Amino acid sequence: MPTNTTTYSLxxxxxxxxxxxxxxxxxxxxxxxxxxxxxxxxxTGIDINxxxxxxxxxxxxxxxxxxxxxxxxxxxxxxxxxxxxxxxxGVTSTATELNLLDGVTATTTELNYVDITxxxxxEASKAVTADANGxxxxxxxxxxxxxNETYAVVTSSSNATTVNCENGNAFSxxxxxxxxxxxxxxxxxxxxxxxxxEIIQDASASGYTVTWPTEVDWPSATAPTLTATASAxxxxxxxxxxxxxxWYGFTAGQALG
Numbered sequence: 001m002p003t004n005t006t007t008y009s010l011x012x013x014x015x016x017x018x019x020x021x022x023x024x025x026x027x028x029x030x031x032x033x034x035x036x037x038x039x040x041x042x043x044t045g046i047d048i049n050x051x052x053x054x055x056x057x058x059x060x061x062x063x064x065x066x067x068x069x070x071x072x073x074x075x076x077x078x079x080x081x082x083x084x085x086x087x088x089x090g091v092t093s094t095a096t097e098l099n100l101l102d103g104v105t106a107t108t109t110e111l112n113y114v115d116i117t118x119x120x121x122x123e124a125s126k127a128v129t130a131d132a133n134g135x136x137x138x139x140x141x142x143x144x145x146x147x148n149e150t151y152a153v154v155t156s157s158s159n160a161t162t163v164n165c166e167n168g169n170a171f172s173x174x175x176x177x178x179x180x181x182x183x184x185x186x187x188x189x190x191x192x193x194x195x196x197x198e199i200i201q202d203a204s205a206s207g208y209t210v211t212w213p214t215e216v217d218w219p220s221a222t223a224p225t226l227t228a229t230a231s232a233x234x235x236x237x238x239x240x241x242x243x244x245x246x247w248y249g250f251t252a253g254q255a256l257g
Contacts, residue, residue, distance in 0.1 A: 007044070008032060165193060172198040175208040183213055189243035196252065198235050205230035216247045227255040 002011040002018060002025055010032060011025040018025070035041040071078045113127045120131025122138045130136050150168035154161055156179040163171055166185035173179075187193050199210065207228050216238065218224065227234050233256040239248045 008036065008041075163195070163197065165195060169195045170198075171195060172200060174200040175202050175206070175210070178209045178211075180211040181213055183215070183238070183244060183247060186240055186244040189241070189245070192239070192241040194237060194239040196235060196237050198233055199226060201226070201228065201230060201232045203230050212249065213247065215244060216249045218249045223249070224251045224254065229255070233257070 002013050002021070004011060010029045013021065013025050032041070036043055113125070114129070116123060116126055116129050118131075119129045120133075120135050120137055122128055122136070122140070128136060128138075149170050151170040151172070152168040154163055154171050154173045156173070156175075156177055159177055159179050160182065161173055161179045162182045162184055164185040165183065165187070202208065205228060210226060212218075212223055216223075224234070224236070226232075232254075234254045235252040235256065237250045237252050239250075240246060
């Protein structure tokens with residue numbers, strides 16, 4: 001009775017025996033080898049430490065450069081060029097992050113919509129992105145069906161109140177003490193910015209006063225007098241185009257209910 005090799009079960013005739021069966025063993029082994037070479041049976045457990053494929057060295061203790069005309073994974077031919085594959089050189093995405101792409105049906109054209117030169121700026125036929133500060137700078141006109149502004153309440157502490165322009169374009173402040181205002185977070189010079197500020201007197205008509213920033217220029221260089229009655233509302237608008245070096249203040253309405 002023959003024995004079999006460990007990996008591919010090639011038949012080995014018994015020494016001194018099987019004299020009439022050797023031909024069958026050889027034919028069976030040749031068929032097995034043929035299936036291995038033509039890909040019918042997967043080749044497993046091969047460790048190649050030397051030699052070459054199409055003139056390219058393989059094996060050794062360090063990586064070698066391959067030069068192959070066709071590359072496939074799982075039977076699917078890779079059509080990317082070397083330059084396209086080299087784009088992945090340096091990618092730090094994890095396997096989990098890369099697996100997010102599994103099932104994406106976007107075309108090359110659609111994916112290229114997010115190919116933005118500088119984040120936070122807009123380009124023709126590209127997606128809109130925000131920069132590291134969450135800001136978006138549009139190169140052309142913006143047309144919106146509805147425009148909304150962020151409203152924020154500012155409070156005073158130790159007779160000081162800060163209006164941070166990064167927090168919105170509409171603010172209100174209910175007086176609880178005499179207070180001095182400071183404006184901060186305005187955009188750099190060359191970008192215009194404006195906001196409205198509603199000043200509300202307390203319910204006791206305490207007559208608290210407001211001191212405006214020295215950078216504010218009022219019409220006729222005269223700051224308005226606040227309405228002193230209980231819960232009265234005065235609304236003011238402020239505008240700058242030079243990074244807050246100069247603010248222009250205007251009265252939008254006073255003694256509002």
